[in-house]
Amino acid sequence: MKYRRLTQQQLEELQPEFVNFLATQSITGEEWKNLKEDKPSVAEDELDVFSDLIWEGVLTKVTYLENVSEQHMHLFYCAEKEMKLISVKILNPEIDLTTKIGFNWFKKNWQSDFVEYLTATKTYVDINLDKFKLIEQGAVITKGDLYKWFETMIEVK
Numbered sequence: 548m549k550y551r552r553l554t555q556q557q558l559e560e561l562q563p564e565f566v567n568f569l570a571t572q573s574i575t576g577e578e579w580k581n582l583k584e585d586k587p588s589v590a591e592d593e594l595d596v597f598s599d600l601i602w603e604g605v606l607t608k609v610t611y612l613e614n615v616s617e618q619h620m621h622l623f624y625c626a627e628k629e630m631k632l633i634s635v636k637i638l639n640p641e642i643d644l645t646t647k648i649g650f651n652w653f654k655k656n657w658q659s660d661f662v663e664y665l666t667a668t669k670t671y672v673d674i675n676l677d678k679f680k681l682i683e684q685g686a687v688i689t690k691g692d693l694y695k696w697f698e699t700m701i702e703v704k
Contacts, residue, residue, distance in 0.1 A: 548595040550602040550679050558594070561601060568597045606675035611691030614684065617643045622694040623686065625678060633697045634665040657700075664701055 558565065569579055572593065583590045612623040620635035635653075639661040643649040656662060671677050682688070 549599050549676065551598065551683075552595055553598045553601060557601075564601070565597055568600070569593070602679065603675060605688075606678045609678050609688050611689045611694055612678065612681050612686040613689045613693060614681065614686040615644055616685075617645055617649075620644060620693070621686070622691075622697060623681060624691065624694050624698075625674070628670065630669045630671065630677060632665075632667045632669070633694060633701070634667070635697075636663040636665070637661060638663060664697075666701070 553561065566576075569575075574582070574593070579590070582593070610625050612625065614621040614623075618637045618640070620633075622633040622635070624631040624633075637644060637649075637653065639652075642652050642661075644653060653662070669677075
């Protein structure tokens, strides 16, 4: 398995897609029930293959990721050949970017001495696996509004 198995909730939400997936494997609903009872390891393998297919489809469409914590923002742009990062560090320990008050402070003070920026670029090892690892570490998929804004405000290489 390349990624991780979808959660039970995710599998339930994707039930129609899973039924179609089983149909492409020529597995009927009755055969699926029998597989789960008689050959659970084969059923587990099917769930793993389906999960990887779903993850692959989702990750292929990801262009921007964000990971925001109390004092840091990591904004990622997933270009074709490399991933670009804009990292923001808040030097004021009283500010929590995960709160509305903290983020409002940041919007007013983003050019102050209490905010540091770093940019970096990384060539992919495996483009979708690299994105997946960031998601597993807490990044969320976004439309990239913050990244795009910063890109116009600071020099991104």
